[in-house]
Structure formats: C-alpha cells, structure tokens
Amino acid sequence: EADIYQTPRYLVIGTGKKITLECSQTMGHDKMYWYQQDPGMELHLIHYSYGVNSTEKGDLSSESTVSRIRTEHFPLTLESARPSHTSQYLCASSESWTDYNEQFFGPGTRLTVL
Amino acid sequence: GEDVEQSLFLSVREGDSSVINCTYTDSSSTYLYWYKQEPGAGLQLLTYIFSNMDMKQDQRLTVLLNKKDKHLSLRIADTQTGDSAIYFCAENSGNTPLVFGKGTRLSVIA
Numbered sequence: 112e113a114d115i116y117q118t119p120r121y122l123v124i125g126t127g128k129k130i131t132l133e134c135s136q137t138m139g140h141d142k143m144y145w146y147q148q149d150p151g152m153e154l155h156l157i158h159y160s161y162g163v164n165s166t167e168k169g170d171l172s173s174e175s176t177v178s179r180i181r182t183e184h185f186p187l188t189l190e191s192a193r194p195s196h197t198s199q200y201l202c203a204s205s206e207s208w209t210d211y212n213e214q215f216f217g218p219g220t221r222l223t224v225l
Numbered sequence: 226g227e228d229v230e231q232s233l234f235l236s237v238r239e240g241d242s243s244v245i246n247c248t249y250t251d252s253s254s255t256y257l258y259w260y261k262q263e264p265g266a267g268l269q270l271l272t273y274i275f276s277n278m279d280m281k282q283d284q285r286l287t288v289l290l291n292k293k294d295k296h297l298s299l300r301i302a303d304t305q306t307g308d309s310a311i312y313f314c315a316e317n318s319g320n321t322p323l324v325f326g327k328g329t330r331l332s333v334i335a
Contacts, residue, residue: 115267152311153327153328154313154328169322170226203268207320210255210317210318210319210320211273212256212321212322212323214323216267216268216269219265219267
C-alpha cells in the first residue's frame with residue numbers, strides 16, 4: 112500500500128481564488144511529481160522535483176507553482192484559479208537514482224473552478 | 226520528445242482474454258510499465274518488464290515486449306468485471322520521468 116496522501120480530495124471554488132493542493136508521502140522518496148489529468152484520461156506532467164529545493168516544469172505549460180522545502184511535502188499552488196484549471200490533479204513519488212522508476216500515486220484532487 | 230501510443234478503448238466479454246497494445250518511440254527505454262486506474266483513484270502499478278526481456282508472466286497477466294518493433298502488450302486472461310479500468314503504458318530511460326500513453330479504457334461486459 113502506497114503511503115502518499117492528497118488533500119483535499121474534492122474542491123469547488125470561484126474564479127480568482129488562490130488555492131493550494133497538498134501532497135505528502137511517508138516513503139522518504141526524493142522524486143515527486145504533479146500530473147493534470149483530462150476528463151478524457153490523458154496525463155500531463157506539470158511539475159516535478161528530484162529533491163529538496165529542486166523543482167522543474169513538466170511537459171504541459173501550467174500557471175501553477177510548486178515548492179519542495181521538505182522531502183515529504185510537495186504542494187501545488189494556483190494564484191488565481193480559472194475555469195480552465197478544472198481538472199483532476201494527481202501527485203506521485205518514486206525512489207531516486209535507479210533506472211527502475213515505479214511511481215506511487217496519491218488518490219487525486221478533483222478541482223472544479225466556477 | 227519521446228512518445229507512447231495506445232488505443233483508447235477495448236471492450237471484452239467476461240471470461241475472455243483482453244489484449245491491450247502499446248507502441249513507443251524511445252529506443253533507449255530501460256523499463257516499461259503497465260499501470261491501472263480505477264474510477265476515482267490514482268494509478269497503481271500492475272506490472273513492469275525490463276527491456277532485455279521478451280515476456281513476463283504474473284498470474285493472469287502476461288506482458289510481451291518486441292523491442293525491435295517497440296511494441297508492448299498486456300494480456301489479461303479470464304477477464305473479470307473487476308478488471309474494468311483505464312490501463313496506461315509507460316516507459317523511461319535512465320533517470321527521467323515516466324512517459325505515459327493516453328490510456329486504454331477496458332470495459333468488461335458480463
């Protein structure tokens with residue numbers, strides 16, 4: 112059983128609000144990732160981190176930002192939410208420094224921006 | 226960038242075998258993975274195969290890898306209604322994030 116948690120599970124907010132999606136893992140993994148998942152299933156990597164104070168942008172341009180101050184915690188922030196941000200957000204983590212890269216996923220946050 | 230392609234939908238009858246196919250472009254892939262996503266949940270690793278293997282079997286699951294054609298398949302024997310989910314193919318080479326396909330939605334008809 113993967114020990115990776117996301118809160119909240121569901122969030123409905125109005126346009127222009129600032130929100131932070133939380134992701135924590137207790138496995139001591141150095142690598143962490145954020146994905147945005149379309150209603151049509153496709154996953155888009157939006158941010159990743161290879162360790163504390165390391166963050167990289169993914170393949171999909173995103174208006175969100177991330178921080179990695181502690182190994183176990185990788186929050187994602189939207190400064191001003193818009194309806195186009197409505198999506199499912201999945202956090203994942205994996206061990207580092209080997210080619211085998213099993214990623215453990217959290218349950219996701221379903222965000223709706225009105 | 227590297228790409229992973231898979232068909233979007235598959236429908237099978239309960240008890241039949243399911244075969245989900247995937248093609249990839251990265252010739253330096255070291256591992257290839259199959260993930261399963263059930264409704265309302267995150268992804269969970271089903272199985273994986275190292276790039277120097279041709280086949281891997283794990284209970285009802287058989288993974289076949291044709292490295293020359295860059296083709297990966299997942300066979301589920303005796304498919305059950307509980308197998309209905311989205312299945313993602315993924316690959317990586319070295320210390321890089323996984324590249325995922327768009328997912329295949331498997332529907333099992335009772």
